[in-house]
Each structure stands twice: as structure tokens, then as C-alpha cells.
Amino acid sequence: MNEANCAEPRCDDGVLLDSGRDYPRCEARQIDRRACEQVLDWRTRAARDHQIVFDHIERYGEHSAQRLFTRSFVAQVQRLSRLGHLDLGYTPWGQA
Structure with a gap:
């Protein structure tokens, strides 16, 4: 299952299918996504x-x-x- 924004067809959720190694571009996107989720969590908690x-x-x-x-x-x-x-x-x- 290829990441929605990933152009690499061998990438499956940040891992290269042929080698099993992390794909750095997807990993960076995942970190960005996690950071955004954490910010939203902080903002939600702060609103309460x-x-x-x-x-x-x-x-x-x-x-x-x-x-x-x-x-x-x-x-x-x-x-x-x-x-x-x-x-x-x-x-x-x-x-x-």
C-alpha cells in the first residue's frame, strides 16, 4: 500500500518493499504528520x-x-x- 503522497512505487508506509529499509522521504512526512497531530492535541487540551x-x-x-x-x-x-x-x-x- 503506497503512501498517498509518495511517488516511490516500492514504498509501503515508509518502508521500501524490495529492501525493507526505511524510505527517508516518507519518514520525514510521517514525522511532519505526527508533529501536526501533536500540535492539534496540545491545542485541543489547551482549549479545555x-x-x-x-x-x-x-x-x-x-x-x-x-x-x-x-x-x-x-x-x-x-x-x-x-x-x-x-x-x-x-x-x-x-x-x-
């Missing part, structure tokens, strides 16, 4: 849990977070964090 964005900023810096999650998403998460969380069970004078 904004702490992931803050942890990434703390460890790798804001510029890295902007490249991974997008500049606008990081700005939105930071803006939302400044608003604080609405807790209907708590008031400044004690429990509601």
Missing part, C-alpha cells in the same frame, strides 16, 4: 484547560506559546484569566 497555556509560557516563554497555540488564543486566555472566575457559592462576606 487554560492552565496548559500558562504552564507552557512559564517553561518555554510566551513567544513559544504563541507559535504553538496561536497568538490570538494566548491573548484570549490571558485576557480571560484577568477577569477571574465567577464562583456563585462565594461572596466577599462569606459563604452564600
